[in-house]
Amino acid sequence: MSQSERLDAIFTALADPTRRAILARLAEGEASVAELAEPFAMSQPAISKHLKMLERAGLVSSGVAAQRRPRRIEAAPLAEASGWLEEYRQLWERNYQRLDALLAEMKALEDRARKGKPQ
């Protein structure tokens, strides 16, 4: 899977409040499907579908314990998405700084012009 495809899957997975809540729960430790479903007014198959999308994005992995399939959160994709965002945020920030510097320079030129030619 290319990085672009991974980012598609990661951001798609993060774009739903139920899935973000599931991640929040899993950040505190492993949980079974039933435990993950408990806070939601939603059927068990609905939660299983959400888990499938989180797994497709690599954000969650699954274990085996008797009939349970405990899920846990995986850090790598979170880091990848976070890294992508930071890159563009900082790139924008740098350009914004440049624009800021340019505006400051223009203002300085204006001020000098006013001083040189008063009234």
Added chain:
Amino acid sequence: MSQSERLDAIFTALADPTRRAILARLAEGEASVAELAEPFAMSQPAISKHLKMLERAGLVSSGVAAQRRPRRIEAAPLAEASGWLEEYRQLWERNYQRLDALLAEMKALEDRARKGKPQ
């Protein structure tokens, strides 16, 4: 709009390669719709739709210059998404540290047990 709804819109907007490429282009400065459309094998209305989703998420804003509607990137939603990700990444990280510390402690106990009762 609640933070959850904002995150829905932001992550949905980021979950498409065309829209991420548009953001990458806008990180370098303002651009018209035609300029943004140029690199893609896609119609102008398709790009306008993508821009609408980016605007709904607050990631992009629009100006007016003659017939042009120059778009520029907005930093705040990028920061919000980035912040959300970092929060969960670090929460997970802390729990991982705890598990790590626990495993180290168990290993130390084991080692002491072996030393105290050799053979």
Added chain:
DNA sequence: CTTTAATATAACCATATAGTTATTGAACTA
């Protein structure tokens, strides 16, 4: 005033999401 340029909007189609209920399957439990 007519034409041209840059975008937006409408109407449509195919596929993906987000949910449902019903059913299946696998592994404990009595």
Added chain:
DNA sequence: TAGTTCAATAACTATATGGTTATATTAAAG
């Protein structure tokens, strides 16, 4: 072995996405 529990899968519905072409809108340029 029969029943129960936990989860996955199937089949279905409604809505959202992602694209198309055709048309409307708005402002500049002749």
